[in-house]
Amino acid sequence: MALLVPALLLVLVTPAWDACNPHKPLNITWQLLGPRGNLVKQISRVSPPGVWFPDIVFDLCEIAGPDWLDSSGALGCSRKKDAAECLQKASFYVCPGWDRLMAWNCGGKEDYFCKKWGCESTGHMWWLPPVTTDLITLRREQDSVPANPCNRYPCNILHPEPIPHLCNPVRIVFTDQGKKATGWERGKMWGIRVYEGSHPGTLFTLRLVATAPTAGGQNPQEIGPNEILNQPAPPFPPPKELGCPQFIDNLRRARESLAKVRERLEKREHEQAQARFGDSWLVILISVLLGYLLVSVILLAFIRKRSSTVQLSEPQPQSIPDLVKETPPESGTQASERDTLFLNLEPGKSTLILKLVPKENTLLLESEPVKEICPGPKTGA
CATH class of the missing domain: 2.20.25 (N-terminal domain of TfIIb)
Structure with missing residues (x-):
């Protein structure tokens, strides 16, 4: 009974935790949709969410359709004319339609989100795009352009048989902003316009579909534990015996190290003793000077007190001329x-x-x- 309750709790908690686990592998599918929402291409892989952002390679005529042509009929995706080759030689630019803050200036679907210059973010062009915060980049796949049959006929020349029109492969690469962005499940749209004639254009959408793995054979299977990694590691080899020369060398190094340590300790003790002697000598000097100063002050006070006693002085003759008289010296006494x-x-x-x-x-x-x-x-x- 003691083991049954934890087992039941584990069974009840595991599905809920598994459903909320953000790192659980899912069937991740990236879909490329055309202007009418038609599925043009998709690639799938089992991966945790927010990890897999593959490059997507497709042809411009796959999203525009086989009957897409310029108003002049000189370039496009027509099977009756070599318009695909002419499209291959043209530049194109891409404008994001997922950012609604740009809609007032860049227009909507009818303008392919490129109503004014300054809305383009990427493309096959010779100028630097002014918008640098887009989620993807789109470039021509130059190395994948087939030489035939697109180059069999000159531009805008009628030829009797239909020819393949997939002569304009391009590659979509997710930027760092795109890998951090959210809302891919709702889809994000872009517009493409060709820098020729009346600047014809088309639309495409990228959408993410994430589903739980099914019970089919393509689901990931849990494996483990790895028996090779769980095997105990072999013990470390025993240390090699030290020979006499190496032992003597190590002993010499140890003695040298101890001698250096002892020398540093003695030097430190000597410095501390000098510091203590200097402090005591200074105290004695200050004490002696203070003693001398105190004795000097006492002596000066004593002398000043003695000098302030009353002294008799000889009266001036001018003050008492009639009262003082000098007597002649007595017999036997010198006047001096x-x-x-x-x-x-x-x-x-x-x-x-x-x-x-x-x-x-x-x-x-x-x-x-x-x-x-x-x-x-x-x-x-």
Whole structure:
């Protein structure tokens, strides 16, 4: 029972998947139709859709019909005249009719979709076609033109017996745009006009028919698996023994490789050590410079603070001329060794004595009662 359910699901799912499989091979048939929808030629092959785009070779008179002639009767497909040979010497151009956007300018079937110049896309002509987005190209099959019986008679000359009129083979080749296009199942139409006289023309259609393979003998049969591909591969042959010379040579190469690796590692370590030393030296240098700078700043601050203390200076004589008097040097003392200044702050009370000893770099400040330095003349008795 456990195996029956998966088997039933596989049977039910397989047909649906097979019907939706875009890569399933089909009977692909390309049909060439004439101006009245008549089948002119078809080729078939079993292939997945969108893969097979064969070249189609046919004759212009196969689509135009045996009675097709120019209005002048000089060229065409008539059996009574050698018009086919004259048609073989003429140029022709092809205009696409499947593009409805070109219909307003290029006309319809009555103009063979070539109402104006500029609508032609391919053909056997000496100028470059202005339309370059067509789905096919159509050229003369020059190598397939038979020499006889088309060349037996001059153009437009009556001859007694009918002659074959298939003297204008052409080849249709699908372009890259044509291989990517869709809608071939509905058919796509073109018009052909001959560059002679009144420019006679005709129409042709290409159509794709895709059907599922029938039960006939032409259906593809599934084969496999491939027994040859599924056979186990022979084992690999054993490795050959290395002789002494080859072994020594390999060992030497290995040692050389290891030596090169070791040399590169040592070089890298040396570079890293140099980089680390350079970084540490720079840190030390910056630290020393910062230390010196800090000490210098501290010293300058200290010196500035010391220099800002209050210093006594010798008063100018012009400011206190009556208060300062210089005393003569005492006995036993040189004037150059000791200079004494008396500053009488309050006359009659006290005297401020300022003593300066130059050699000893000493400044003495004393105060004593007033005494007359230079007594004046006595009064009285």
